[in-house]
Amino acid sequence: MTTCPSCSSTVEDSDKVCPVCKTALVEPKYSKTPLFRKLDVILASVCLTAMILVVLCQIILRNFFHGGLAFGDDLVRHLVLWVVFLGAGIAARENRHIKIDVMARFFSPEVNRYVDAIVAVFSTGVCLVLSYAAFTFVREEFGSGFTMNMFNMPVWILQTIIPAGYLIITVHLALSGIASFLNKGKGH
Amino acid sequence: MLLLFIALIAIMAFLGAPIFIFLSAFAIAGFIAADIPLSAITVDVYNNFANNPLLYTIPLFTLAGYILAESKASNRLVNMSRAVLGFVPGGLAIVALVCCAFFTAFTGASGVTIVALGGLLFPALLKEKYPEKFSLGLLTSSGSLGLLFVPSLPLIMYAVVSQSSVKQVFAAGLVPGVLLIVVLAVFSGYVAVKEGIASSRTSLAQIIDASLVAKWEIAIPFIIIGGLFTGFVTLGEVATLTVAYVFFIEVFVYKDIPLHRMLSVMSRSITLTGGMLIIMGAAYSLTNYMVDAEIPMAILSFIRQFISSRWIFLILLNVFLLIVGCFLDIYSATFVVVPLIIPLANHYGVDPVHLGIIFLTNMEIGYLTPPVGLNLFIASLRFERPIIELYRASIPFIIALLLCLVLITYIPGLSLGIIDLFQIR
Numbered sequence: 001m002t003t004c005p006s007c008s009s010t011v012e013d014s015d016k017v018c019p020v021c022k023t024a025l026v027e028p029k030y031s032k033t034p035l036f037r038k039l040d041v042i043l044a045s046v047c048l049t050a051m052i053l054v055v056l057c058q059i060i061l062r063n064f065f066h067g068g069l070a071f072g073d074d075l076v077r078h079l080v081l082w083v084v085f086l087g088a089g090i091a092a093r094e095n096r097h098i099k100i101d102v103m104a105r106f107f108s109p110e111v112n113r114y115v116d117a118i119v120a121v122f123s124t125g126v127c128l129v130l131s132y133a134a135f136t137f138v139r140e141e142f143g144s145g146f147t148m149n150m151f152n153m154p155v156w157i158l159q160t161i162i163p164a165g166y167l168i169i170t171v172h173l174a175l176s177g178i179a180s181f182l183n184k185g186k187g188h
Numbered sequence: 189m190l191l192l193f194i195a196l197i198a199i200m201a202f203l204g205a206p207i208f209i210f211l212s213a214f215a216i217a218g219f220i221a222a223d224i225p226l227s228a229i230t231v232d233v234y235n236n237f238a239n240n241p242l243l244y245t246i247p248l249f250t251l252a253g254y255i256l257a258e259s260k261a262s263n264r265l266v267n268m269s270r271a272v273l274g275f276v277p278g279g280l281a282i283v284a285l286v287c288c289a290f291f292t293a294f295t296g297a298s299g300v301t302i303v304a305l306g307g308l309l310f311p312a313l314l315k316e317k318y319p320e321k322f323s324l325g326l327l328t329s330s331g332s333l334g335l336l337f338v339p340s341l342p343l344i345m346y347a348v349v350s351q352s353s354v355k356q357v358f359a360a361g362l363v364p365g366v367l368l369i370v371v372l373a374v375f376s377g378y379v380a381v382k383e384g385i386a387s388s389r390t391s392l393a394q395i396i397d398a399s400l401v402a403k404w405e406i407a408i409p410f411i412i413i414g415g416l417f418t419g420f421v422t423l424g425e426v427a428t429l430t431v432a433y434v435f436f437i438e439v440f441v442y443k444d445i446p447l448h449r450m451l452s453v454m455s456r457s458i459t460l461t462g463g464m465l466i467i468m469g470a471a472y473s474l475t476n477y478m479v480d481a482e483i484p485m486a487i488l489s490f491i492r493q494f495i496s497s498r499w500i501f502l503i504l505l506n507v508f509l510l511i512v513g514c515f516l517d518i519y520s521a522t523f524v525v526v527p528l529i530i531p532l533a534n535h536y537g538v539d540p541v542h543l544g545i546i547f548l549t550n551m552e553i554g555y556l557t558p559p560v561g562l563n564l565f566i567a568s569l570r571f572e573r574p575i576i577e578l579y580r581a582s583i584p585f586i587i588a589l590l591l592c593l594v595l596i597t598y599i600p601g602l603s604l605g606i607i608d609l610f611q612i613r
Binding site: 078084136137162 | 201
């Protein structure tokens with residue numbers, strides 16, 4: 001018997017998914033996960049930590065030295081973008097995006113298997129369109145040549161996370177659709 | 189053709205497509221129909237993130253909430269409030285209400301409250317001979333109590349979406365939030381007296397002991413409110429200081445969380461933030477499209493034919509929002525429904541800040557209403573009771589909350605009085 005790391009309810013050692021909050025239980029032992037499988041988590045955590053440190057610097061500089069980082073606000077707002085899109089990618093990998101799943105309760109697992117597959121095809125398609133839309137957006141910004149207040153860094157570099165994030169989500173949606181189809185609906 | 193697409197998207201939504209996917213799909217369909225280049229969808233999403241000074245508080249407060257949930261803060265809080273409130277009739281039930289409200293204000297009613305505090309409080313309530321049905325209903329409804337208190341995410345979200353002053357929204361939530369707790373506390377006291385439950389006695393020494401143990405956590409709300417309303421720091425800076433403080437006390441003072449566990453705590457809060465804010469991005473492009481297409485205006489001119497009085501509008505608004513709350517989670521509802529109802533509320537002279545409190549109170553009740561009230565499902569799994577039993581157990585609490593909703597809706601002063609009193613901008 002252990003406790004679920006997400007909601008701290010009691011779970012069996014054999015449970016792969018927490019019966020209460022549906023969190024994957026195998027995931028949080030990051031110390032044992034190979035590096036390439038937790039890159040998104042590490043990168044997102046670095047961004048979040050950087051956000052906190054930049055704002056703390058700003059507070060100290062402003063109140064004690066009457067100064068501040070000129071690029072601080074801009075940088076923080078772009079870091080949020082990174083945290084959000086990387087986080088949405090992790091949520092897709094762990095199949096934790098919020099959905100209205102009223103109907104799934106009424107179908108048998110066998111039916112759900114096909115429903116999930118159809119929904120996954122739809123979601124993957126929509127997300128692919130979003131990736132394309134974001135890609136054209138970044139291409140336009142690339143042409144415009146705007147730069148950040150920081151080291152003259154072009155803004156488009158920070159914006160690439162939008163198409164990249166959507167693309168990562170697309171891949172995870174497709175993979176989890178295939179997985180739940182092959183699992184014969186055991187995911188429910 | 190467009191209608192066919194919309195029908196297809198709606199079916200996919202009900203079959204379980206992620207919310208951000210089907211909202212984006214609606215936006216894509218609209219943009220294509222209006223012949224706007226698709227990159228405009230991303231422009232909307234990007235501008236929303238790049239220009240909003242409030243948005244970055246959301247990952248920060250979420251992280252603070254997850255650190256608190258991971259630590260043993262719940263035990264310390266319950267112990268302290270038991271020592272302080274134990275002598276009141278219904279003391280333990282009131283402890284449950286207060287602690288759940290505190291926790292929900294930080295974790296944003298994601299179900300964490302019921303799970304983290306329920307396991308602690310349910311056996312304690314039964315041991316003090318509170319009826320089982322009452323205890324179940326109490327903990328289920330407490331799971332979303334506290335949505336109206338600083339710094340709850342739904343309040344920040346509402347301020348972002350409605351473009352109102354976040355300080356005003358925070359201040360407006362205070363009295364209605366207290367009202368909800370007081371009404372449920374009076375009900376609990378009544379049940380306790382009727383059932384002849386003895387209130388416990390605690391000595392002053394015990395109170396001081398328990399308070400000293402929990403003192404670092406008790407300080408958190410004061411840091412936030414003090415920082416914000418004295419005007420030394422912005423909300424973003426308050427969020428940053430809160431996260432740094434909570435991290436420091438839980439990791440280094442109480443030593444509840446070993447440093448190497450922080451990566452998984454961060455990962456969980458980042459996943460929640462990402463899943464929530466990507467919905468916001470999708471909803472933002474959709475509502476921008478709807479405003480361009482003058483859909484809110486069309487709705488307004490439609491209902492103006494039937495409703496002339498503000499009171500009738502408010503009644504219908506409540507009915508509509510209760511239905512929305514039954515089907516949509518609080519964040520999606522905020523992103524999609526709020527931009528649509530704000531022009532209506534404006535027309536009928538309802539203050540947008542007051543509207544926010546009405547909206548969130550409705551959503552709070554939505555957590556408890558069948559068929560999809562989230563609290564009911566979480567409580568059913570947590571306490572291992574059939575969901576029908578929880579429906580029945582929640583009914584008296586839903587009635588009490590509806591009573592409060594009526595007061596909050598028809599007495600704007602409850603929400604707005606404190607803003608006028610302290611001239612909050």
